[in-house]
Amino acid sequence: MKTKVKELRTAAGMxxxxxAERVHVSARTIISIEKEQYSPSLMLAYRMAEVFGVTVEELCCLRENRDLEDRKYGDLP
Known part of the structure; x- marks a missing residue:
């Protein structure tokens, strides 16, 4: 799943x-999320969104990811 974690993290100078320490996971988890190899749990997404002062929807690009999935399954043109 595409996220804005790397973009927001680098903009925050973190x-x-x-x-990882702020949201109680390993650095490896953050790396995997940034490489789109792992989708964060709802709670982890919420924690990261709080750190960056954004919504979970914005952090996780939910609209964009939904549209990509809909196209994949033929729900949208």
Whole structure:
């Protein structure tokens, strides 16, 4: 799943380790999210959104991801 985690983290001047510590996960988890290899749980997405002062919808690009999925399954032209 595409997210804005890397974009928001770098704009905030945070390292992956610093973000990981703030949201109680490993740096490896943050790396995997940023590489789109892992989708964060709802609680983890909520914690990260709070850190960056954005909504979960914005952090996780929910509208964009939904549209991509809909196209994949033929729900949208």
């Amino acid at each position: 390292t992956q380790q610093q973000l």
